Amino acid sequence: MEIPVPPPESDPPHGTEPAADHRPDRGAVVRWLVRIGLAALVGLLSGVASAAFLKAMGWATKSFVEHPLLLFGLPLAGFAVGLVYHYFGRGSGAGNNLILDEIHEPQAWIPRRMAGLIFIATIITHLFGGSAGREGTAVQMAGSIADGLAKRLGITGHERRILLVAAIGAGFSGVFGVPAAGFAFALEVQTLGRLRRSAIVSTAVAAAVADATVLKLGIVHDALPSLGTVHLSPLLLGKLIIASAAFGLMSTVFAEALHRVHRWSARLASWPPARPLLGGVLVIAATGLVGTRAYLGLSLPLIGLSLAGGAGVALGAFAWKTLFTALTLGSGFYGGEVTPLFVVGATLGVTMGHVLHAPIALTAAAGLVAVFAGASNTPVASTILGLELFGLHPALVVVFALACGVSYVCSGSSGIYTSQHRRRWGFRHQRPTPA
Template structure:
């Protein structure tokens, strides 16, 4: 039977998207189960944190020997979407999985989205290679892999879908990948949940009417979020460059980073800032006595961990930083603490990753619809105030955030940020 081209295309995307979502869902389930075991073990054996420098030395040696081709992480994934001809190595998935679990086992402050995105993209590229698809179809499947990994690891398929479309190019949505991305994110989430994974349940803030005074408070709130986002971005990239320049050998860099985290742990006098920090996120929703500097401590812990080269992502630490910052700002501005924590949690990552739409949706999926329109306003304003920078320097951009003509060519944030500028030109 001869099917019309549109029906064949629909069937292809449903099939390929479902396959990608299936493998992403299984990978995320395995990863989350291992991550929970590692976190529980570390919390019951606090002394293991002292071994983080040794773990860094070993992980650095392994990555230096077998992981040179995948050390770009999420930036390698984004570069491959735009211009890569070589298939993402299949070993990226197991290596980032094991490396991230070990980072958390010894107390490193890292997240999980980076691992999920890299596993998803690597597995999606293997699917594209096996099916022998065209280069354009392959790029769309890579976006689906990003969506499937992100959506399944957090239990937020709609946010995962939009994240896969939004993260690739700042200010643009890749609608051509919408169907495979949505299919992969939904199937991935269903598979992960079907394998017995239970995601964190966040408190649901009450509704707050958007009035002019409230809007003014959210604008001040957004400025604070943007400042912290810039501090995180510049701190992580700056420390990474400094260590790479001063300490060329990766194992030693990671060992030094491990020493730094151990020192911070002893200085802070608490293990609240180790690992993912989910209890700290939940605390920020209700505790009006939360230390005002909790967000700063978690920021420094995470900058040192990731800047030194440990594996993991930025989302959950940024959720902690954003929720704690939102708690403090809400108390200062007279906003509900639970709403401030929810908005800060999503908006900080939105600003740092240049994905305000995805994170506005993610906030709704995690804490309910009452967070709108507050989170959309704060995420958008903070995204604009952060400028042309982000935690993923390989993100492409075709037009400056505040408008103007198209750039002569689509460039990475890295190129735009490092290019010589005329006096007064925006960054």
């Protein structure tokens, strides 16, 4: 349903001046009102879905902690989810990349069943200890809800694209409680360097409504500790640049690890449902090898320890979390990549803080957002994310902007979203999908 815009009036006869017309363009006004209303509805529905998901996630995480033997059910749980997606998913397994593809070049409606499937599959992943996140689930639920609404109302073309971009902002905002970052992420991730100006208002409305809905339903997001007063100096900025280069390289390693495990699992098991079965066995083996369960599930305690000064965080924690997440998501389990990226970044920040003799809490906070910036190719959204999480202070603006910018530059062409487009210096090309 493309909202009609009245055609321009014909040119006046030669030699006459058109009369000034100050009447409002009613078609444009109607179009914007409809867009805002639909965006608010997407934000509301996505917020409800995110609240239910976060509540279920709390239950799954608590249950896994209280019943450690659930880990040994991870292979069979993955096999069951793999069967459902393989025979009943109808394309839902493409996840966030499917939403990005439909924004770029619409081919088919996003399956309405995607919302329910990803909700259940992610809860199962965490209930049995898989290393995954939450963002992918929230965005996929929001995208499925938005496209289902668009299909029911007959909305197609440009207006449908706007609704899908708004859905990305709503999903990200609702699950993390960061409406400004959710807004920026949605605009930046779908095509880097190309801002869809027509989606700005709708995305802002959807992100704000989703966040407000989650809070209204009683969900309280995890609070991060304050970084205190940050005193910048040329020496500290130099150390941050070095650390941020490492964050960018780590984001490349993380993305490539996911893609490589995905390819390897496909070679080892041609039947898709068998891949998470194998992945679950490998996660159990890795847990026995490392001798701790700290890298299972969301691993949020590692973020807290890192931001508190790094006590109790192993210097190689970032590598272990990358391995556990690659084995989980790369083999076919479902969930998000963003929270694991936060963990990898924060723990790598601890290591870099020790190596460079820099304030560990500050390097951990910078790493948390910078590794995400490099892996998702969203430096602006990641900078805003850091300010929403840690506070809008002038020194932190410099720290997060520097860290995310350097990380993005050093991250190369790899990324966790294979359907993301990039546009630089007037050229646009699609990132190649891993073979």
